Amino acid sequence: MQIQTDRNQKEIKAHGTYLFPVRVSHEWLSNYERHTFMWHWHPELEWTYILEGEIHYQVHDQEHHLRAGDGILCNSNMPHTGRPVSEEDCHYVSITFHPRLLEGYKDSFLKEKYVNRIVENPSLPCLVLSPSSQWQADILVMLKKINELYHNQKEVEDYDFQIYLLLMEIWRLVCCHTSKTLENQIASKNLVRLKQILTYIHEHYPEKIALSDIAAEVNICPSECCRFFKRTMHESLFDYLLNYRIEQSLALLARGETVTETAFQCGFSTPSYFSKTFRERTGHTPREYQKLAIPPAVP
Numbered sequence: 001m002q003i004q005t006d007r008n009q010k011e012i013k014a015h016g017t018y019l020f021p022v023r024v025s026h027e028w029l030s031n032y033e034r035h036t037f038m039w040h041w042h043p044e045l046e047w048t049y050i051l052e053g054e055i056h057y058q059v060h061d062q063e064h065h066l067r068a069g070d071g072i073l074c075n076s077n078m079p080h081t082g083r084p085v086s087e088e089d090c091h092y093v094s095i096t097f098h099p100r101l102l103e104g105y106k107d108s109f110l111k112e113k114y115v116n117r118i119v120e121n122p123s124l125p126c127l128v129l130s131p132s133s134q135w136q137a138d139i140l141v142m143l144k145k146i147n148e149l150y151h152n153q154k155e156v157e158d159y160d161f162q163i164y165l166l167l168m169e170i171w172r173l174v175c176c177h178t179s180k181t182l183e184n185q186i187a188s189k190n191l192v193r194l195k196q197i198l199t200y201i202h203e204h205y206p207e208k209i210a211l212s213d214i215a216a217e218v219n220i221c222p223s224e225c226c227r228f229f230k231r232t233m234h235e236s237l238f239d240y241l242l243n244y245r246i247e248q249s250l251a252l253l254a255r256g257e258t259v260t261e262t263a264f265q266c267g268f269s270t271p272s273y274f275s276k277t278f279r280e281r282t283g284h285t286p287r288e289y290q291k292l293a294i295p296p297a298v299p
Helices: 109-119 134-151 159-177 185-204 211-218 222-233 237-254 259-265 271-282 286-293
Strands: 022-028 037-040 045-052 054-059 062-067 071-074 080-084 091-097 126-129
Touching (some): 045 054, 045 134, 054 071, 062 071, 062 126, 109 159, 134 159, 185 237, 237 271, 259 271, 271 286
Antiparallel strands (some): 054 062, 054 080, 071 126
């Protein structure tokens, strides 16, 4: 499986309901193609608590190596991705909720004083939690409690109210221990630029893309475009484009498309170059992957 997004990489999946905008789920990296969940973003805040294994978790330009017992808050509208540290799987809990749950009524003092200064601060893409810090350990304990309540809701009549109170207490701790800073205009500009580059790649990957085309999209020179992308994403622009094309090819192969047709639909100049790149990045040839992805016909 893979995370479903629109053309701007915004996740499509609903996170709870309008009446109770909270979703708690257990996730394993091994459930995702290539054991990596692709870059995406959503307006909801997301707490992640690592139960087993390790993960490289990147939010915007910040990458963190998280181990069992650690946690992280991914801020609203921040692009993020996760990949394995080793061959060992990573099992984690994802708690996603909309900021309006914290705000109360429209334009409330809670929203202006305690929510917006964090949610709308591009210089705070994420917050890492370690059990070695007491206030962070307290949050980790509450995240565990939210997970228990959510998955035992049939046995707890007021589970939703308890979850709401826990999220409010967690947010109070975050506000108390996060210094109030002015919005970083440079960080904001870089985030917009990154999203423009990603959107251009995701819309044009089937075509022949030149570096000059991407640079022109964000109004900078090609060399600076390369430096900016590598500095922000921790991989080259060319590597990201190839990885994205391979990612898009997986669904086509799994549907039974030919290697040749898949290669051209995903922007590769020749089927042989596609096959070579596919094997380098997945460990299988396209045809080997098809045999693994397509179940044999039942006689």
